[in-house]
């Protein structure tokens with residue numbers, strides 16, 4: 001008996017967390033200032049040393065186009081899992097985040113007060129075609 005009461009307590013706590021999160025996490029787009037200037041500057045350093053050799057900015061523009069409407073987190077995961085092609089996953093997690101901020105900035109999306117963070121709402125930010 002005691003055990004089942006505890007289980008119910010845990011279950012409702014989980015449901016509360018889940019629904020709370022759904023309410024808090026509003027759907028955004030990359031046009032809503034979802035990364036900071038500091039992340040863009042940090043991303044440029046990563047980009048120049050690890051991404052520039054194989055793709056030009058045109059390539060990233062086309063990538064954003066083909067990812068139109070997809071959650072930004074998926075692109076982050078895709079890049080993290082496959083890039084740089086000669087050494088996938090070799091960068092720090094923050095580096096992948098920053099490089100995305102830089103690519104978005106270069107494609108005309110605005111920086112803002114919100115820090116881009118794969119653990120915090122990035123699945124609710126949707127990519128737009130530049």
Ligand code: HEC
Nearest residue numbers: 047050051052053054055063078079083084085086091099
């Ligand atoms: C050694 C060469 C090389 C480097 C360095 C490299 N890439 Fe790639 N990248 C590739 C190749 C090859 C592909 C797959 C073929 C294609 O789409 O052109 C690719 C594909 C991609 C895609 C398309 C993924 C998709 O699903 O649409 C993205 C985005 C990308 N790279 C981002 C990056 C980023 C960001 C960096 C730096 C962290 C980077 N690449 C570094 C070679 C490279």
